[in-house]
Amino acid sequence: MKLTVDPIGCSAHGLCADLLPEWVRLDEWGYPVVTPGPLPEGLVAQARRAVAACPVLALKLRKE
Amino acid sequence: MSILPAHRLDLAGHRRRCGVVPWIAYHDDDGRDRLIEAVELAGLRGRGGAGFPTAVKLRAARARRSIVVANGCEGDPLSHKDAALLALSPHLVLDGLQLAAHAIGAGEAVLCLHAAGPVLPSVAAALAERDDRVPVRIAEVPRRYVASEESALVHYLTSGDARPLGKVPRPAERGVRGRPTLVDNVETLAQLALVILRGPHHYRAERTDLVTVTGAVRRPGVVEVPPGASLAAVLAAAGGERGPVQAVLTGGYGGTWTADLTLGVTGIPAVYALPAGACGLAYTAEVLAFLAAESAGQCGPCVFGLPAIAADFAELLRGGASTARLARRIPLLTGRGACAHPDGAARLAGSALQTFETDVRAHLAGGRCRVLEGVA
Numbered sequence: 001m002k003l004t005v006d007p008i009g010c011s012a013h014g015l016c017a018d019l020l021p022e023w024v025r026l027d028e029w030g031y032p033v034v035t036p037g038p039l040p041e042g043l044v045a046q047a048r049r050a051v052a053a054c055p056v057l058a059l060k061l062r063k064e
Numbered sequence: 065m066s067i068l069p070a071h072r073l074d075l076a077g078h079r080r081r082c083g084v085v086p087w088i089a090y091h092d093d094d095g096r097d098r099l100i101e102a103v104e105l106a107g108l109r110g111r112g113g114a115g116f117p118t119a120v121k122l123r124a125a126r127a128r129r130s131i132v133v134a135n136g137c138e139g140d141p142l143s144h145k146d147a148a149l150l151a152l153s154p155h156l157v158l159d160g161l162q163l164a165a166h167a168i169g170a171g172e173a174v175l176c177l178h179a180a181g182p183v184l185p186s187v188a189a190a191l192a193e194r195d196d197r198v199p200v201r202i203a204e205v206p207r208r209y210v211a212s213e214e215s216a217l218v219h220y221l222t223s224g225d226a227r228p229l230g231k232v233p234r235p236a237e238r239g240v241r242g243r244p245t246l247v248d249n250v251e252t253l254a255q256l257a258l259v260i261l262r263g264p265h266h267y268r269a270e271r272t273d274l275v276t277v278t279g280a281v282r283r284p285g286v287v288e289v290p291p292g293a294s295l296a297a298v299l300a301a302a303g304g305e306r307g308p309v310q311a312v313l314t315g316g317y318g319g320t321w322t323a324d325l326t327l328g329v330t331g332i333p334a335v336y337a338l339p340a341g342a343c344g345l346a347y348t349a350e351v352l353a354f355l356a357a358e359s360a361g362q363c364g365p366c367v368f369g370l371p372a373i374a375a376d377f378a379e380l381l382r383g384g385a386s387t388a389r390l391a392r393r394i395p396l397l398t399g400r401g402a403c404a405h406p407d408g409a410a411r412l413a414g415s416a417l418q419t420f421e422t423d424v425r426a427h428l429a430g431g432r433c434r435v436l437e438g439v440a
Contacts, residue, residue: 005400006230006402007230007362007363007364007365007366007400007401007402008229008230008362008363008402010363010364011364012364027364027365027369027396028393029364029365029368029369030364031364031365031368031400033396033400
């Protein structure tokens with residue numbers, strides 16, 4: 001699985017970095033920087049919660 | 065034989081010079097296969113800047129009810145090769161547009177040009193001379209830097225909004241009005257026509273690319289060079305250096321600085337030669353400010369990041385210690401926008417700091433420019 005951000009939709013709420021700090025950090029303006037590469041299996045459940053929590057549905061989990 | 069004729073060619077002149085497309089050889093579905101195979105054999109890659117293999121794009125967009133879009137907008141201020149091509153040899157582009165439409169089975173073709181641009185009359189006159197199978201419509205696109213990005217064109221033709229849409233879905237899957245769409249640069253289409261008019265082997269042996277050369281050269285303008293030509297050869301094709309050149313910006317505003325003129329380049333639409341008496345950091349700061357102002361304003365990293373690095377460069381010019389901030393910010397601009405606009409700005413800024421390293425140190429040491437003060 002791969003975690004991606006729709007950059008047009010994202011409005012820097014920052015919940016993704018709160019819920020998944022192992023994989024997402026925020027830049028100085030509050031926009032998410034997602035670690036490149038496939039999401040480790042152990043983070044998938046937490047990533048799903050982050051995806052569901054995004055207020056503008058800009059965070060997406062895709063099959064590669 | 066070169067791509068650009070010395071004077072504008074009407075349809076009769078174009079056919080005398082380039083010949084007539086042998087449609088009979090590419091008739092029906094097998095013919096479409098042969099056409100795409102010829103493009104593949106010729107090794108044709110996109111001439112809009114990204115250099116993607118054209119045959120792969122043709123295959124991806126091959127579908128019923130597909131649309132072909134010719135991109136003649138050329139938003140980069142350092143490039144006018146597409147304008148030269150459309151002004152001098154519009155029929156070569158239109159031959160290529162018809163061939164691409166045939167290859168993917170499109171029933172509709174759109175030629176995108178800048179609104180009220182100088183090449184409109186040449187293209188309109190050329191269209192009026194032709195009786196093509198697939199009707200071609202001219203779309204006038206707003207003069208914004210990012211408006212001619214592939215997904216922005218698709219967006220504009222669908223909804224009238226010329227802002228980029230993002231990387232997924234690709235236009236070949238879901239393009240103009242939801243239909244599979246092929247977007248090709250106008251020079252790519254002209255090259256495609258040459259592949260068919262000359263045959264892929266002959267084309268491959270003799271092909272040239274159009275490059276716009278500006279800055280410190282004797283004859284600034286559009287030149288033709290074979291792929292892999294060194295930057296020195298590109299400058300020589302434009303009459304050679306006019307006074308010493310300290311570095312070259314390859315690929316337009318969102319391009320890469322280099323001082324190594326032995327470097328071979330392929331698929332670069334534009335080259336700017338910076339004279340020895342100019343400050344590369346000051347030039348870059350101006351371009352970064354332009355790029356920041358041209359953001360479509362949709363993605364956070366572009367909206368905030370581009371003005372930030374433009375301000376960092378302006379501060380560096382005044383001797384402010386902004387290099388650590390730049391080192392942190394520049395990598396964060398890559399791959400985080402809906403289009404590659406921030407990536408281009410990052411490339412420009414990063415390569416400027418490397419190429420003009422001596423100037424960076426001089427500005428930091430005294431807040432002064434060694435070039436402009438004649439210390440160099």
